[in-house]
Amino acid sequence: MKIQDFDVIVVGGGTAGAIAAVAAARSGASTCLVEATGHLGGTCHALANVTPFHNSRGEQVVAGLAQELVDRLTALGGAHQRGHLPNPAGIGGSFTPLDPDLMKLALFEMTEAENVALWLHTVLVEVVTDDTHVRGVRVHNKSGLHELRAPVVIDATGDADVAVRAGAQYSQDTPEAALNATLLFRVAGVDTDAFIDDARRAPHKFVLLADPYLRDIEHLTPEKVMQGVQDIYDCPYIYLANVVRDYVPRADWSEWGVTAEDKGGWGRLQPFAARFSIMPLPLRHDVVTLNVTSITFDATDGAQRSRAEITGHRQMHQALEVLRRYVPGFGSSYLHTVLPAVSIRASRRIAGEYELTREDVESGTRFDDGIARGSYPMSVQSATQPGVREHLFVRNGGDYDIPYRCLVPERIDGLLVAGRCLSATREAIGSARMGAQCMAYGEAAGTAAALAVADNRTPRAVDIAKLRMELRARHAIL
Numbered sequence: 001m002k003i004q005d006f007d008v009i010v011v012g013g014g015t016a017g018a019i020a021a022v023a024a025a026r027s028g029a030s031t032c033l034v035e036a037t038g039h040l041g042g043t044c045h046a047l048a049n050v051t052p053f054h055n056s057r058g059e060q061v062v063a064g065l066a067q068e069l070v071d072r073l074t075a076l077g078g079a080h081q082r083g084h085l086p087n088p089a090g091i092g093g094s095f096t097p098l099d100p101d102l103m104k105l106a107l108f109e110m111t112e113a114e115n116v117a118l119w120l121h122t123v124l125v126e127v128v129t130d131d132t133h134v135r136g137v138r139v140h141n142k143s144g145l146h147e148l149r150a151p152v153v154i155d156a157t158g159d160a161d162v163a164v165r166a167g168a169q170y171s172q173d174t175p176e177a178a179l180n181a182t183l184l185f186r187v188a189g190v191d192t193d194a195f196i197d198d199a200r201r202a203p204h205k206f207v208l209l210a211d212p213y214l215r216d217i218e219h220l221t222p223e224k225v226m227q228g229v230q231d232i233y234d235c236p237y238i239y240l241a242n243v244v245r246d247y248v249p250r251a252d253w254s255e256w257g258v259t260a261e262d263k264g265g266w267g268r269l270q271p272f273a274a275r276f277s278i279m280p281l282p283l284r285h286d287v288v289t290l291n292v293t294s295i296t297f298d299a300t301d302g303a304q305r306s307r308a309e310i311t312g313h314r315q316m317h318q319a320l321e322v323l324r325r326y327v328p329g330f331g332s333s334y335l336h337t338v339l340p341a342v343s344i345r346a347s348r349r350i351a352g353e354y355e356l357t358r359e360d361v362e363s364g365t366r367f368d369d370g371i372a373r374g375s376y377p378m379s380v381q382s383a384t385q386p387g388v389r390e391h392l393f394v395r396n397g398g399d400y401d402i403p404y405r406c407l408v409p410e411r412i413d414g415l416l417v418a419g420r421c422l423s424a425t426r427e428a429i430g431s432a433r434m435g436a437q438c439m440a441y442g443e444a445a446g447t448a449a450a451l452a453v454a455d456n457r458t459p460r461a462v463d464i465a466k467l468r469m470e471l472r473a474r475h476a477i478l
């Protein structure tokens with residue numbers, strides 16, 4: 001088996017991992033990035049957006065490398081000319097659509113510019129440990145088994161694959177209590193003007209302004225919001241509230257097994273009738289990403305993951321039929337892209353030096369070791385109503401800190417995590433998992449890993465003042 005040495009190894013080149021690798025390498029660490037697929041960008045590439053860069057008051061909460069990515073995409077023609085779009089639907093202060101293919105190119109160029117050793121089509125096999133100290137990873141690709149060694153490994157696999165194999169403690173909710181997963185897809189040939197026209201005429205069909213700050217302090221109403229909307233970029237994150245009630249004619253109900261307007265009677269439309277969310281691409285007016293399918297399973301179970309793909313495809317074709325037959329603007333639409341895998345919202349979260357809580361998020365808590373800011377509401381599965389998602393907002397439209405300690409696993413040394421497996425409660429991860437936040441603390445993880453190597457310390461002992469100074473110097477918002 002071939003052995004190679006680096007300063008920092010990042011496993012998972014998705015939303016958080018690609019940015020972590022660029023940050024580590026830019027800080028002078030020889031960095032290797034291991035990624036199972038043939039591209040970078042992970043779930044945010046699938047979504048074609050990174051959100052939210054702003055809180056509900058319109059103040060920017062994420063910049064640094066995430067903003068640099070948006071600026072690069074703007075230069076490449078892969079972002080909307082207005083960059084971050086206001087999000088009047090009231091979930092997340094802004095919405096930033098990015099062209100998914102140019103996002104891949106931009107991330108490749110950013111890693112190349114920093115001499116990151118890119119190991120694509122390569123999967124983690126096992127973790128090399130010395131008792132509770134991670135020393136490296138064994139990975140497999142077309143040329144066989146390799147051992148990669150480094151003083152610091154960053155787990156950015158989303159599912160905490162490295163941390164768990166190294167023996168870290170973690171929590172994971174039952175599939176029913178966790179946020180659902182989704183097979184994302186895009187359709188082309190959409191008349192988005194006709195769709196928005198319908199939204200303007202009937203704002204009640206859409207989930208708008210759930211944020212109490214916008215509703216009660218700014219006194220916005222769905223009608224007021226929709227009056228100002230000219231095209232889909234003025235309202236870029238639309239949820240259809242109830243497809244059965246608002247779109248499917250009663251004459252067609254029996255065909256779908258529908259018996260009533262409310263949830264209990266949605267028949268075969270049940271998985272997605274209230275979760276239809278439609279997101280535009282930055283420049284293609286006629287192409288949208290559909291966040292519609294809803295699959296409940298354990299994302300860390302190989303067999304369940306296979307079955308989830310089948311369920312996702314089945315639901316997708318049903319949803320497409322609903323769109324084409326009933327939703328204005330979608331009559332001539334056709335399938336443009338099916339993303340290669342079901343996207344996962346929730347699986348394992350490590351037990352870190354600190355666990356971010358619901359109270360921290362709600363009350364906009366500041367921490368001495370804050371290394372990134374979050375502002376998105378906490379999406380959580382309702383404990384009382386199965387299949388219903390609730391949103392718990394940050395008070396007064398503000399934002400909160402994500403502490404460095406959430407990236408540091410208890411007891412295990414030589415390891416940091418970045419991305420949705422960070423240490424947080426079930427509620428708090430519902431906010432901190434968003435793409436812009438994953439990039440922001442991905443940058444912090446990469447910078448901290450390089451600092452640890454330079455100062456010959458474990459990640460747990462990194463000089464926080466120095467880390468925060470370094471991040472600020474790189475235009476991160478702390």
Ligand SMILES: Cc1cc2nc3c(=O)[nH]c(=O)nc-3n(C[C@H](O)[C@H](O)[C@H](O)COP(=O)(O)OP(=O)(O)OC[C@H]3O[C@@H](n4cnc5c(N)ncnc54)[C@H](O)[C@@H]3O)c2cc1C
Nearest residue numbers: 012014015016036042043051124158182343344419420435
């Ligand atoms: C359906 C859905 C809708 C969402 N909507 C939005 C939205 O509109 N805007 C937004 O900003 N956020 C949204 N989010 C949240 C956000 O996209 C994710 O939480 C975030 O992208 C997670 O980033 P990550 O780096 O942790 O994981 P990912 O981006 O998923 O990256 C993990 C990477 O690790 C790789 N990997 C995994 N295991 C291994 C292994 N064993 N070996 C090698 N490589 C491995 C994967 O291939 C992947 O590239 C959504 C999430 C979902 C699922």
